Amino acid sequence: MDETYLYRQVAEAIRQEILQGKLKAGDRLPSLRNMAERWNCTVGTVQRAYQELARQKLVVSRPGQGTRVSETTAAASPLPMRRAALAHRAEAFLLEVLTAGYSLEDVESALLQAMERWRVIEREQPASEAGVLRFVGSHDLVVTWLASHFSEIALRHRLQLRFAGSLGGLIALAEGKADLAGSHLLDEESGEFNLPFVRRLLPGQRVALVTLAQRRHGLILAAGNPLGIRGLEDLTRPGLRFVNRQRGSGTRLWLDMALRRAGILAEQIEGYQDERMTHTAVAQAVAEGQADVGVGLEAAARSYCLDFIFLAHDRYDLVIPEATLTSAPVQALVNWLQEAQTRRMIEGLGGYDVHQTGKVTWVG
Structure with a gap:
């Protein structure tokens, strides 16, 4: 698999474990080298996955202390957690269609069409009349x-x-x-x-x-x-x-x-x-x-x-x-x-x- 997209799969797998409670606040993630061996990929790919999780505020990395699940994850409000869950679902879909041979342009065009249709379907309804x-x-x-x-x-x-x-x-x-x-x-x-x-x-x-x-x-x-x-x-x-x-x-x-x-x-x-x-x-x-x-x-x-x-x-x-x-x-x-x-x-x-x-x- 192209390493450009493999990091998303690594991040998704870890994110799933965090959201499902298998990895708890404060738990330390495997080292970059160990995770790279587990996924048969480069250290750079794992590093990119960890950076993506940090961007989602699910993990924190500190020099000499490795990467750990964020202490704020367990107490996070439902909205950020729901957004993180949505992000991982979106990336899983993206990974699936890219590996099926679709280009990013194909995916973007299809999503824009789907979103436009849902805007019509989900248009604001007036308050219920008597x-x-x-x-x-x-x-x-x-x-x-x-x-x-x-x-x-x-x-x-x-x-x-x-x-x-x-x-x-x-x-x-x-x-x-x-x-x-x-x-x-x-x-x-x-x-x-x-x-x-x-x-x-x-x-x-x-x-x-x-x-x-x-x-x-x-x-x-x-x-x-x-x-x-x-x-x-x-x-x-x-x-x-x-x-x-x-x-x-x-x-x-x-x-x-x-x-x-x-x-x-x-x-x-x-x-x-x-x-x-x-x-x-x-x-x-x-x-x-x-x-x-x-x-x-x-x-x-x-x-x-x-x-x-x-x-x-x-x-x-x-x-x-x-x-x-x-x-x-x-x-x-x-x-x-x-x-x-x-x-x-x-x-x-x-x-x-x-x-x-x-x-x-x-x-x-």
Whole structure:
């Protein structure tokens, strides 16, 4: 590996140990020579890594005393620690794409495009109007139905939708730009849906997770599956056109995890960068012949009379702060979700398991 970028990997590994508590305040790091032997690199590369950590105020170096974890690290405020964690994630991403053959100019251009898109998605929302509940989050067919019928569930109230992905919804909730969010994020380490992400993004807040349903995720195919697609491994087939969900969506995060486990690289899939903001937009692209296969919900495939290959279940929760949950319109919504008639309606869409629909789980 080019030593220009190896120092970032060294710094990242040490930073991870500090942020996870494996290296504590005052702990001495290995000497430059020992660390260079461990990483099979030059002393200069390790020195550059230590300098980067010092810039992040995670370590201090003193003549004759070596390099130690900063005494202020343990007592650091959450903001600098979060910034340090963000820096290490950014550098890990940079390392990954550079070693994949992209140039710095390619990366910068792609990031600028992505940031511009998120500025549009995360634009400032007006304060909630009287009688209007602001929903931001992941796309779902039941949520879309809810918005068009909300005044029947909660009289004189309206549900305002903005589909920005699961992460976008939780961020909007944390920033006060939403009253409730929709999320189906799977934490790879714990195997839990949503709870770990709510704890990280809404720390110290008492929040309810109201289960909408468990849903069937998989591949959306042309009717009759004319190309004989059987699973994720077929996405690497030459000439097979794929359509994806956007970055930040729960579906995209799940897909990336499934591809890693299957040993499939994104660059092996034609159309991996072709993104849609909703499940129905993915299904529409397949139905109109713009793509041969997409990733999404069984319910979306059914709505366009397309074939579907089941790959995994998820759990879609409405994430609602306590103050909002106790309001009359949201109480009416929760009561509606717990009715047998509602569950039958949701089940009728196909691909939904409603045995936990309406269940309330508290966080914080």
